[in-house]
Amino acid sequence: MSTTFTGPVRIGSRQTTSNDGTISTSNYGAVVCSRQVAVTGGSAATVVIPSGSIIHSIEAYLNVVGAASRAVSITVNGVTTALGTVTTTALGIIPATLTASAAVTNLMANVGAYDATITLASEAASAGTLSVVYTDRNADGTITPTGEGYTNN
Numbered sequence: 001m002s003t004t005f006t007g008p009v010r011i012g013s014r015q016t017t018s019n020d021g022t023i024s025t026s027n028y029g030a031v032v033c034s035r036q037v038a039v040t041g042g043s044a045a046t047v048v049i050p051s052g053s054i055i056h057s058i059e060a061y062l063n064v065v066g067a068a069s070r071a072v073s074i075t076v077n078g079v080t081t082a083l084g085t086v087t088t089t090a091l092g093i094i095p096a097t098l099t100a101s102a103a104v105t106n107l108m109a110n111v112g113a114y115d116a117t118i119t120l121a122s123e124a125a126s127a128g129t130l131s132v133v134y135t136d137r138n139a140d141g142t143i144t145p146t147g148e149g150y151t152n153n
Helices: 102-109
Strands: 032-039 045-049 054-064 069-076 079-087 092-095 116-120 127-135
Touching: 032 045, 032 054, 045 127, 054 079, 054 102, 054 116, 079 092, 079 102, 079 116, 116 127
Parallel strands: none
Antiparallel strands: 032 127, 045 116, 054 092, 054 127, 069 079, 069 116
């Protein structure tokens, strides 16, 4: 059984810590999510994540080795950017080796105003599971809920 929410989902408590009726500063944080997809030899694997998300990690859980590596890329609003590679010559949990650049860092920090597709390129033999861990946020990268701060006055 599963439950579906529209994001961002926030967790925290906003209470009065001073016991004088004053509402304390918000300590809400956004929920970390993950998406997984099967990786099969000879095929690319793709995961779609929501706009505004921050990507924490991209990992391949490999149970069949390959010959070399698979490229990892992100496509946002029709524009594809290379993020790095996943080495496929060993079994285990293999993190993506990301390219050290401002463009990659900026996309990992906020995929932007459109949903993003993470692609693990095709490679002849390696297989397992692709996992992308991210925090779902608003399209502008914030976690502020719609209508927060409004009153009925």
